[in-house]
Amino acid sequence: xxxxxxxHKSFDGQPVLQGVNLSVPKGKxxxxxxxxxxxxxxxxxxxxxxxxxxxGEVMVDGVDIHRLPSEKLNAFRRxxxxxxxxxxxxxxxxVYENIAFPLMEHTNWSPQKIAEVVRExxxxxxxxxxxxxxxxxxSGGMRKxxxxxxxxxxxxxxxxxxxxxxxxxxxxxxxxxLMILDMEEKLKITSVVISHDMHSAFRxxxxxxxxxxxxxxxxxxxxxxVKSSIPQVREFIKKGExxx
Numbered sequence: 001x002x003x004x005x006x007x008h009k010s011f012d013g014q015p016v017l018q019g020v021n022l023s024v025p026k027g028k029x030x031x032x033x034x035x036x037x038x039x040x041x042x043x044x045x046x047x048x049x050x051x052x053x054x055x056g057e058v059m060v061d062g063v064d065i066h067r068l069p070s071e072k073l074n075a076f077r078r079x080x081x082x083x084x085x086x087x088x089x090x091x092x093x094x095v096y097e098n099i100a101f102p103l104m105e106h107t108n109w110s111p112q113k114i115a116e117v118v119r120e121x122x123x124x125x126x127x128x129x130x131x132x133x134x135x136x137x138x139s140g141g142m143r144k145x146x147x148x149x150x151x152x153x154x155x156x157x158x159x160x161x162x163x164x165x166x167x168x169x170x171x172x173x174x175x176x177x178l179m180i181l182d183m184e185e186k187l188k189i190t191s192v193v194i195s196h197d198m199h200s201a202f203r204x205x206x207x208x209x210x211x212x213x214x215x216x217x218x219x220x221x222x223x224x225x226v227k228s229s230i231p232q233v234r235e236f237i238k239k240g241e242x243x244x
Contacts, residue, residue, distance in 0.1 A: 033196060033236070034210055041162065081160070094132050095132070163196070164180065
């Protein structure tokens with residue numbers, strides 16, 4: 001679904017990505033791990049087309065997105081949904097309005113059609129009855145669910161999750177992980193998760209990739225990942241940096 005080839009990116013002469021290569025299979029969960037400052041967020045911004053590489057390609061469903069003109073790129077981005085670290089809900093809007101927002105912005109659907117889609121997404125994520133609540137009235141895990149409902153409102157092919165379990169207690173983190181797996185099963189969505197949470201990664205990933213030194217140094221199943229002989233991977237696992 002996504003093919004990243006020899007991706008390079010520097011800022012003010014400082015290299016961040018130095019030849020990233022990664023294949024993301026369709027309908028699976030890929031978790032990208034790495035210590036803080038390793039470039040995970042920069043990589044995600046390239047995947048969705050918010051940053052242009054200095055060199056290299058990002059192919060999404062066979063299309064090199066960085067060769068698309070701005071108007072076509074904006075339309076292409078509708079294939080993506082994004083779930084942000086803090087859910088990034090609009091505080092001034094209730095749950096219904098938050099989920100309806102992308103539908104109002106990007107479609108010419110009737111209010112009845114929008115209401116139907118919002119109710120469908122709320123039901124899918126077990127959020128019935130909270131339409132009128134504001135984000136401040138919701139728990140951290142519930143806000144993540146509303147953020148996901150908004151992300152899937154336009155029925156994207158790919159969902160990007162930015163540190164989805166950060167700031168959550170272990171029980172709520174596991175609930176978010178199950179939510180990600182549920183979306184994979186029900187909607188057959190391709191998921192890319194940026195994380196430093198090793199426990200979460202092993203619960204949800206079909207493949208785990210580690211970004212270190214501007215490159216993907218390991219990409220394998222969780223079972224194979226823990227057996228890696230690469231020193232940086234061994235050190236990452238040993239020190240428990242994913243808990244930082």
